[in-house]
Amino acid sequence: MKKHLSILGATGSIGTQTIDILSSIDAEVVALTTNRNIKLLEQQARALHPKLCVAFDEAAAKELKTALADTDITVLAGMDGLVAAATHPDCDTVVTAVVGMVGLLPTLAAIDAGKDIALANKETLVCAGQLVMDAARRKGVHILPVDSEHSAIFQCIQACQGNALDKIILTASGGPFFGKTAEQLKMVTREQALQHPNWSMGAKITTDSATMMNKGLELLEAMWLYDLPESQIEIVVHRESIVHSLIEFADGAVLAQLGVPDMRLPIQYALTYPERLPCKVPRLSLAEVGRMTFYAPDNQAFPAMNLARHAARRKGNVGAVLNGANEAAVGRFLSGNLPFWKIPQLVEKAMEQVPYQAQPTLDDILASDRAARQAVASLAAAQ
Ligand code: NDP
Ligand code: MG
Numbered sequence: 001m002k003k004h005l006s007i008l009g010a011t012g013s014i015g016t017q018t019i020d021i022l023s024s025i026d027a028e029v030v031a032l033t034t035n036r037n038i039k040l041l042e043q044q045a046r047a048l049h050p051k052l053c054v055a056f057d058e059a060a061a062k063e064l065k066t067a068l069a070d071t072d073i074t075v076l077a078g079m080d081g082l083v084a085a086a087t088h089p090d091c092d093t094v095v096t097a098v099v100g101m102v103g104l105l106p107t108l109a110a111i112d113a114g115k116d117i118a119l120a121n122k123e124t125l126v127c128a129g130q131l132v133m134d135a136a137r138r139k140g141v142h143i144l145p146v147d148s149e150h151s152a153i154f155q156c157i158q159a160c161q162g163n164a165l166d167k168i169i170l171t172a173s174g175g176p177f178f179g180k181t182a183e184q185l186k187m188v189t190r191e192q193a194l195q196h197p198n199w200s201m202g203a204k205i206t207t208d209s210a211t212m213m214n215k216g217l218e219l220l221e222a223m224w225l226y227d228l229p230e231s232q233i234e235i236v237v238h239r240e241s242i243v244h245s246l247i248e249f250a251d252g253a254v255l256a257q258l259g260v261p262d263m264r265l266p267i268q269y270a271l272t273y274p275e276r277l278p279c280k281v282p283r284l285s286l287a288e289v290g291r292m293t294f295y296a297p298d299n300q301a302f303p304a305m306n307l308a309r310h311a312a313r314r315k316g317n318v319g320a321v322l323n324g325a326n327e328a329a330v331g332r333f334l335s336g337n338l339p340f341w342k343i344p345q346l347v348e349k350a351m352e353q354v355p356y357q358a359q360p361t362l363d364d365i366l367a368s369d370r371a372a373r374q375a376v377a378s379l380a381a382a383q
Contacts (some may be wrong), residue, residue: 003271004032006085006108006115009097011040013202013304014120014146014263018095019044021268024279031085033098038064045073051056052088054081056102081104086110093271095146096121099204100327101320101369104128110363111135111183118270120146122221123327126311127320128365129224143225144270149218150225151266152234152257157226159255160247167248168222171238172297173198175209178237182301183340186278190333193340198241199260207330211343219328223312230312237295242284244314260286261358275356290349307351317360324372325350332380342383350375365370 003026009015010032011271013319033054034041036062036095045053045068052074057063061077062180076084079102081327086094086106094110095118096103103121108128112135117126125132136143145151149170157165194203195209201209208214219233241261248254259265262281269276299305304326311318325347332338338346354371358365 001026003027004030004092004239004265005095005097006088006091006093006110007097008033008082009099009104009121010044012033012097013200013205014097014267015095015347016040017264018097018267018271019048020262021050021271021280022048024268024277025272027271030088030091033059033082033085034316034345035098036060038067044066045071052076052085054085057080057200058334063146079220082106083109084255086115086127087113090325091115093118095267096124097125097146101127104132104365107132108135111139111141114141116142117142118144118267120267122147122217123323125224126217126220127369128219128362130315131362131365133224135239144273145221145225145269146263146267147218147221148261148263148266149245150221151269153226153247154220154273155269156247158254158378160207160249162309163249165226165228165247166250166252167232167234168226168228169234169236169248169254170215170218170222171241171243171244171245172215172235173209173241174214174237174239174295174297175212175214177210177235177302178239178295181303182341185237185301186339189335189339190340191254197239199263202362203334204327204330207333207343208326209306210340212302213304213308213326213330213344213347215297215349216311219308220312220322221306223344230309231345233312235297237297238291239293239295240287240291242292247332283370300342303348307344310351314356315358317354317357317364320360320365320368321351321354321372324369325376327374328376329380332376338380342380346376346379349379 011034029048031052192305246256329343
C-alpha cells in the first residue's frame with residue numbers, strides 16, 4: 001500500500017537513509033524537516049516535491065523560504081512547523097528521525113492525528129513511554145520500530161503466534177571503548193568517541209554508543225514497545241553487529257534476526273510492514289563474517305546501563321530526567337566542555353537531584369527534562 005510520509009529530521013543519518021530507500025518502496029513524501037541544514041533540505045525538496053518543508057531554526061527557515069520561493073512548497077519554522085509536518089492531512093506515516101527530546105511533541109501530535117509512526121527517535125519513548133504508548137493504543141496507530149535492535153525483535157515477534165516472550169536479548173556492539181577500564185576511559189577524546197566500529201550515525205547517538213547509554217536508552221525503548229519489565233531484558237555485547245537482537249520463549253527457544261549492519265533494512269521494513277520488498281542492503285554472508293563473538297557487558301566501567309535499569313524500574317518521570325541530563329551532558333562533551341567519563345556521573349547526580357513523580361503529565365515530563373538539564377548545567381559549572 002502506498003505510504004505518504006512526513007520525514008522529521010530528513011537531513012540526518014536516518015533521514016537521508018530513509019530517502020535513499022524510497023526508490024525501493026511505494027511512497028510519496030509530504031513533508032521534510034531539518035534543524036539548520038537547508039542546503040540539503042532544498043536539494044531533497046527539489047527532488048521529492050513535498051508540500052511542506054520545515055527548518056526548526058527560525059533564521060534557517062527564512063533562508064529556506066527564499067531558496068524555495070520559485071516552488072509552491074510551504075516553508076515553516078520551529079516547533080509549530082515540526083507539528084504541522086507531523087500532522088499534515090496528506091500524510092499517513094511519520095518517520096521520526098530527529099535527534100533528542102525535541103521529537104516528543106511532534107510524535108504525540110502525529111499519534112493524536114491518527115498517523116502511524118516509524119520510530120527512530122528513541123528519546124521520545126525514553127522520556128514519555130507511558131504517554132506515547134497509551135496514546136497510540138487509544139488512537140489505534142502503529143508504532144513501527146526503526147532502531148535495528150527493536151526492529152529485530154519486532155521481526156522475531158512475527159513468529160510468536162500469540163506466545164508470550166520470556167526474555168528480550170538486546171545486542172550491543174560495545175562501541176569504540178569496549179574492553180577499556182574506568183581508569184582508561186579518563187583519557188579518551190571526542191574524536192575517539194566518534195569513531196564507531198560498525199555503524200555510521202549522528203554525533204549524539206555515536207557518543208551514546210561509546211558510553212553505552214545508547215543501550216540503556218534502548219532498554220527503556222524495548223520496555224515500552226514490548227511491555228516487558230527490565231528484569232526480562234538482557235544485554236549482550238556482540239562486537240560484529242550481525243545479530244541485531246533476540247527473543248526467548250518459555251521453552252528456552254531463542255530466535256534472532258541477522259543481517260549486515262545497515263539501517264536501510266530496518267527503515268524499509270518499518271515502511272513496508274507486513275510486506276517485504278527487495279532492499280538495496282548487501283546480503284549477509286556468514287562465511288565472510290566467519291566468527292561472531294558475545295560478551296557480558298561491563299557495567300562498572302560503563303555505568304550508564306545501571307542508570308537506565310534504575311529508570312526502568314522506577315518509571316514515572318525518571319526516564320525524562322535520565323534523558324534530559326544525558327542530552328545536556330553529551331552536548332557539553334561534544335562541544336569540548338566535559339570529559340567523556342563525566343557524562344554518566346553528571347546524569348547520575350541529576351537523577352538524584354530532580355524529585356520523583358510517579359504519574360507525570362506531559363507538562364511534568366517537560367518540566368523534568370528542563371530540571372535535569374539545569375542540574376547538569378549547575379553541576380558542570382561547579383566542577
Ligand atoms: P542526526 O544527528 O544525523 O540527524 C538528526 C536530524 O534531526 C537532522 O535532520 C537534524 O537537522 C535534525 N535536528 C537536530 N536537532 C533538531 C532540533 N532541535 N529540532 C529539529 N530538528 C533537529 O541523528 P541520527 O539520524 O543519527 O539519529 C536520529 C534519531 O534516530 C536519534 O534519536 C537516534 O537515537 C535514532 N537512531 C539513529 C540511528 C542511526 O543509525 N543514525 C540508529 C537507531 C536510532 P540538522 O541536519 O540541521 O542537524
Ligand atoms: Mg540501536
